[in-house]
Amino acid sequence: MMRRHLMPSKHWQRLTQETKDGLREGLLGVIGNESDGSVRTALAMLIGLIARHEPWPQLLQYIHTLATSTELTQRQLSVYLLSVISSETVASMLPHLLTLLPVLDAALQDAALPPASIGHAIVAVARLSELIGSEHIEVFQSVVRKVVTVSQRLLPQDEQPVWEAIELLEVLVESEVPVLANDLPATVEFCIKLSVNTELGDGLRIKAITFLGLVTRYKKKYIVKHKLNASIVLALFSVLCEEAKDDNPLGILMADSPHNAASSSNDDEVLQTAAQALDTCARHLSPDKLLQPLMPAVKAALMSQDQNKVKGGYLALAMITDGCSERLRTKHLDVLLQCVCRGVTSDTQVVRDSALLALAQFADYLQPDISTYHQQLLPIIFTYLSQICTASKNGSPDPPGSSRLFYAVEVFCENMEQEDLLPHLQPLLQHVLAILQVEQTSQYMKKNAISVIGAVALSVKQHMAPYFEQVVALLKTHLLVESEDGDSTPLQLQSLETLSQMTRSLGGKHIEKYAGDITQLALSLLEKAVKKEDPELRKTCYRLFAALASVMRERLAPELPVVIDSMLASLKSTEGVVPLLKDDSNKAILQSLGELEFSDSEGEEGNEDNEEDLDVAGYSVENMFLEEKEDTCVALRELAESCGEGFIPYICRVCGDVYKLVNYPNEDVRQAALVTVTQFVVALAKSPTQQAQESFDHWVRVVVAKISELVRTDEYSVVTAGLEGYADLLTGAGGRILHYEGHLEAILACITDVINKKTKCQSGDTSDDGEDDDASLDEAEMDEMLVEYAGDVVVPLGKALGPQAFSQYFPRILELLGRRLRPNSSECVRSYVIGNLAECVDVLGSECPPFVINLLPLFVGAATDPSSGEVRSNAIFGLGLLGLHGGEAIIPELPGILIGLSELMTLEKEPRATDNICAALARIIGAQAKYLPVPTILPALLNMLPLREDFEENMTIFNTFSVLYQQREPTLLQNMHIVLRTAAFVYSTHQSDGQCQAAIEDLVRRVKADTPEQLATLLQNIEPEFRERLERAGNSTPPPPPPVAAAAAAAVAPVAQTTAAETVEPTATAAS
Template sequence: MSGELEQILLQLTQPDNAIIQQATAQLKLAFKDPAIIPALCAVMTGSQNPQIRQSAAVMLRMRVKKHWKKISLDHRESLKAVVLQAFQQETEHTVRHSLSQLSAVMVKHETPDRWPALFTLLNQSTKSNNPTDRQVGLLLLSKVVESNPEPFKPHYRQLLQLFGTVLQDLDNPTAMYYCILTLTAMTAYTGTEEMNLMRALIPRLIIALKHLIKADQGQASDAMEVFDELMESEVSIIVPHIAEIVHFCLEVSADTTLTDSLRVKALSCIAFLIRLKSKTVLKQKLLNPILQTVFPVLSAAPPPGEEDPEDEENGDEGDTDNESPKHFAAQVIDTMALHMPPEKLFQQLMPLTQVCLASENPYERKAGLMCMAVLAEGCADHIRTKLLSSMLQTVCQSLSDNNQVVRSAGLFALGQFSEHLQPEVSKYCAELMPLLLGYMSALNQAKIGHITKAFYALENFMENLGSEIEPYLPTLMETMLSALSNAENLKLKELAVSAIGAIANAAKEKLVPYFPPVIESLKGFLTDTRDEMRALQTQALDTLSVLARTIGKDVFSPLAAECVQLGLNLTNAIDDPDLRRCTYSLFSAVSTVSPDCLSPHLTAITTIMLLSLKSTEGVTAHLEEDKTFVLLDDDDDDDAEGDAILDDEGADTVDPDTAGFSVENAYIDEKEDTCDALGEIAFNTGAAFQPFLESSFQQVYELRDFPHEDVRRAAFGAMGQFCRAQHKVWQENPTEANHQGNSTSTSSELWLFEFLRHLMWCYYRVFQRELLNVSNETIVKTFILGISQACLKKIIIIKLPSIRPSAMQKLLGVVLPSFLEAVRGERERQVVMGVLEAMNAVLKACQGEALQSPGRLQEISQAIRDVLKKRTVCQDGGGDEADDDEQQAEYDAMLQEFAGEGIPLLASAVPADTFQPHLNELLPLIMNKAKSSCTVADRSFSVGTLGEILQSLVSVSGGRACAGKLSNRLLPVLVAGVRDSDSEVRNNSVFGLGALAQAAGPLVAQDYPMMLSLFSNLLSKEQDRRVIDNLCAALCRMIMSHMEGVPLEQVFPALLACLPLKEDMEENKTVYSCLAMLYSQNPAMVVSQIKPIVSASSHVLGTKDLDPETQNTLVMLLRDVAQRHSQKFEGAVRSLPAEQKMKLTAAVSQS
């Protein structure tokens, strides 16, 4: 049989398709014969043709991988002997490589202890005096260890000692290469006993890599993965050698004779080190050497006749896969900004930036601007408070540079500033908007790449303007609508559609006059299904979602049902991840406006969304060799034993010739946006979503360990939304009577519904795979839709059961522990921020319900304490470095702010006596951040959190006594804050003093004179209107809590003189509640000041500045004054301007 088999394999190498097809059929038939294993072995060892020997080895590997259990014991034992024999006698590297991969697959099934001959061969060959034998042995070792590292753990010490020798064999770079690959595979499984040995290898590893670079840059690039693996798995191994690793990577990064991929690998390694060990990098004074190397890379000009990828005029959106050294140099600076204290970074970075900006070389000027751009996110507070004006001036000057490369970089920087430096950057609206509009009008439309950057800057700036956009609205909309109607370039239309979304975010209801032509254009784009329209369609969906959220419920609601149907039609007709995720975002936007429109379609909507979460589309396995014989991979799938179903042994394994996996960004974005949308839909649709909650939760819950951090963050966010949704439904149907009345019939109906839902799921998958063969599409769609609507109709007419508290507790019992586990153990800081944000939202919604489980309050308090003490994994907690430095990266401070926001939420959820022991431990950690040496952001956070805690104590049992006990500790901090140089700190401190007065009442009466004197001094010189607004509210809180302690004759007129409030409109509730209380207890005083009261009221009545309850309180007060003191009231009204007089009279006279 071996002779025939060799002939068939030879035919498969022919360049004739007919011969290949015939040989394939013969080969499939041969694979039915049990003698195929010994026949392939004979070919693998006996053929004179290396290509045929390799083919036989590949086929054996495929057979072993899939059907090991079906191979007879005799054949297994024979195969183990033959593969080692073949490996020893083989001279061709490609065949040896395939043999090593075959061995690796066998090791998955036949552990090394049951294959002693393998160990003998490895031991002999890796220690051989013959360099070739050592090289071959290390090849085999790298493959088998990579395939199944765990069984080799007992031998790790031996192996590490061997590697110490091999890494010194500098004349055998290939041996060193396989040695490093093996070390990389072992790293994740290394125990503490091997750490010292591994640590000792690092200097030799660096020397070996330097020699490997000279021999083979491709192999060196692969081998450098060892640093990533060490940092990912056991960063403490490399901490003593960080300086050596950084200097090695800098040498590689700076060497322009090396390949881009190798230099990128080195720069990526530096960025990763900074992410994980920024404190060590600073402590070892590595910041300056890194910057001195990175800046020349960032400012290098491209080769003559070429452009940087982002500057190419190709009409594309930009190269998202830009893997150039220059791109990664910018990433290094971006990582520094995110993970280092800005004070330390800017001290060394800005001189280099200034030199670049002043250069005659346009690429150096571009580098300076790019550097400023990537600093904006991580160092936002530092730039906003200290450098914004000068940096904005530099960027604006760059927009008139004589070189387009520089102008493009300036636009990018302005877009980054607009995105990350709000709200301060919007204060420059009068200067920047005319500049941007003028720039847009002068653009050459042929240069679409440059137009894209101009739109990016304009969009990001407009989006946050709010009402400030109004004067520019006619010009902006005329420009955008003209582009939608007239532009032939689809990219320009796409940019205009995106810009309309940004305009809508700022203008909101003011966009209503332009809504009809915008919607008409969007509908046209969304119903044109040509492939070239895909990007425009996706953007149109995105903008439609923004309009749903911003234009106003009355305007958008009539379109809601049509939008839902449009989205379903698109997802049925077009298989595109970007289009799907934007459709899901549209569904969630519609749920905020008209949730009832979604209810009839929730079966279809949740089904496609859960398929998106389950899908593995976009996951690509990178193979080390071409699978010539992939057509035979399902060779026996029609066997009676059902080989198509994976055996348990192969279900979770990775093919040894798989070098790694990657997931396309579009599919990651799809999963992320699906989680976000599913959570929001669940919350907004309420009871209608209950039948889908369990299956949705299960699928989202599985994604909490997804490899990509954005998906993990979104999954945790959705889990929090599900808890809030469950609580909302429970609140709406809390009575036990509802449970009793419906429990029997409804539970059976819901069981039926779940059964039919799973049935529908199966049919959907059949629809995807098989029913597409039905030529009449209407029949297929009607069939699927008919079943789903029948199921839904049967259930929807039956009142859903109220949600039992136990069901909600069950959900909280899964979600909150998973949140706490992530806070402690998640490595990515952004994910932990998302988890804390989700947990805070759950605490705010569910309050005491979230803390019913024994020990839950303690666990959450402990998690908050751990973050504030920097003890979590994402803060490099428990590491080798003592962290007594008050300076930290802004995002590290932001993480602590998210944790601190949980404290007042806990305080409002339980009686004060229950929380006080935990509060006593947390308060010092918050108060420490109020010191004058701390950053403005820290001081603001500290006093703001103290104020929120005091505010929470107002409404809980025992809160007054608790606030009274805390007053002596908190007063000095808040008083110092009122005198702070920063307006935000002053504002939060004033709020905190008012909250203290409100919470403690008469218990702090002795402090009233000091507080009033402090406020009087502040009022005499304060320029910031928000601070003045909060001062008014603080005085009102003092009056309402302990009126006897306030000299109203002096305070009340001064208070009224500051009205109406100008910025903090939420405090109108406090102010007018105080007026109503004063009127009820001291009407003469209120009537004596009726003129300023009427004047202030005329500015807020009938506006959004008052909530309905406060509006009603004020109207009732004014009516009573008008009836009882008509002469004084009418005199006050007559003094008003005509428009305000009319508005106030109408409000008061309404019944």
């Protein structure tokens, strides 16, 4: 009661000096004689509180006296007091740090102290580590060494001090002060031994395993430099290969399977922690540093007769897929899928489950390549689905591993290309619908089956239309069904989610007649969700409204007031906030060490009268409420995107509340909020109303500044959202973004910092010593991807600036991106750097010539990249754009470029690269024909048509043909039969977009008008399908004529090659 009363500093200050002195003196006199543990703890915490309020020299003197006493009990009391006081008022101890560290150093060497007292000493060291500066490093390193040494000594007696030691190491590994630098190898080896020691308690092993993941994230450079990566990876893999204690050891790992997560006990938390630590290693180590030690071990495990080792092999593959996706996709996919196909047909459940998890991860992260294996994978999946249906009909329990199967099916379908899934659509739906139609099928299996239908719809889109009514008839039985207490059921929620996905996928044409009914259903369920305070039903209704908006657009506006009111309440809601009491949050320490609480001193001066929070260490929020906030933000973003002007009045109402969530403690909520406020700014920029423009003027400043802050300080997903936000703002609002003071500089600084790896989230490696060694050059794929996100801001920035202004900043960008092209750069890095620079050439346009001398060697070298067709394709794309925009600077280089392209024609096997050769030749011919041997080049180009993969370049090809035809180019006229046949092959197919269609129609109309007999002859000698297409193109209606002024200007413009360069291609297609 006294401590609670004195917690606000103003209450302490009201006491007389005599009372203060008497209280301090009395406390020091009493605590030494107190034998009851709980009373002693309460006294110590009161002492710590008073020390927080004002200096107390006598207290430190008292601790020193106790520490040097010959009586063991007094020495125990000294470290106990330090552990409690440092928890209460660590900041006030900074002036005394150099005198306190020797006290703790001596205690750690005191062989007479029991393990509990050593634990107190380690806790005190951990608290004081928050105060370390460069002047304390040497002393602190000595103390930490003794912590590790004494922990090893005490391990056979008591694991708790070791647990505390690792807690200290976790604090230090995240610190920017390199305390562990010299001792990291020994520290890591210590934790590796703990991790693989099956005789230790699970809690200590989990702590050690977590540290291995943490140290890999924050000290990657030291880990690689000291060659510790192999030891860490193999230790984690050995844990994955241990015998599972639980029948369902993968439950927690199956994030989309809450049923199995719930049914999994904590018995296999060691295995799950090791899996998550391996995932961390894959994200932060380069593929070489991870895969070189791991893959031989995985191969041996998969060939083993020990099913636990086989299980470990598949789990390892599943966990590294995200972090090493590019390497696995391009180098190992065929072998990996053969292994997984064997695993998913295993008779052993745990092997089958882990293989299915690996398959689902492959489907998630190894696209698009994995889709080419659908012929092997889908029959296996269909067999499993058939077994589930049979089991349900027979009244048997759900087959083992069925939940993993549905997870794999769902992820696989979501990521398959539409044309790959369509041939399998009917048999897949037959199997899934059959499961739903069996009355005995468990609720959980039905939920999974309904979820698969939604995933299929997202992939096949309008091709789902023939099945819509049948599916909805099955969903109706669940959409309005409640639990006994009136709450929503998992089946109802999943049915709503699938209805949302089908609504979004089918689009307006197919869903229009059902839109009214779906809207009324959503409104009635939302009303029920609000009354029942059901966050899961609310968020699912929001997603349904967002799907409806994608179909109804502004026609949804009359329903928005009710929806927005509910969404605002969800944004502001504090439902699900659970206070964490200080004594509860450290229960394990309390039991072993006698501590009662850790105090959070921040903000007390500003909340002195808030008596209710004195013993609250913090707050947590239940997952369902976090997800509601995240989904509310996502739905608001989609409403802003879809409803146009109808949503503008609501942006002013909700933007402030969404923006507050950008600072929310949960990373997923922050990311969703940031993406949403960015879309709000884009929507405001497009609105002509005065209110929208005033709001835009305010929020664009706020959002640009906030993104600049978050890119440097936040986690990976929020940083990528911020960089995408910059790209979206520049694309959606254009040059207006850059009119505000400091915006251009802020965006350029973010791009620079990310490319130079100067942000907090880029491997978090605070150990940089300035050396440019292998450890710093060898990047994790996640770091490479982050740099790619930064590069994706460059082209929108260039377009917003315009060619002339962009040319002033391009040397800086060229230097930044060019530095990424090192001898050991990965294929992913080489591809995006070359592709990004190529797109910059297109943005520079007529400002490109000064940069030809720098860009040409990069493109020429990359065009012959021996290991990557994607790199070659992007480089060839760049060469074509240099030919188009290079002006006089490129003319002397044309012979060399043409020779190079000619050689590539005979050697290149990759379809996209050969298509880009065609496009490059078309661009060069269109811009520089008078400097080229067109009679030689054009036939070579025609022989390579039609394009095989990069169909966007058809626009380039036929625009060039149209221009050459208007110029009466003799070689083209001699080969018009080939040109027209190619046009017929492309016209009105998926290979031709709107602009390409227009170019073909223009060309065919001109031929029909100039030489009708030539066209008639060709039509008589081609296939009926092609004849019909050309006839349609020739009979098409020309576009309306341009305005008179533009037509007059065009009439007097000379028909020269420079005109061709300007008209061949208004915008180049994007690099791959």
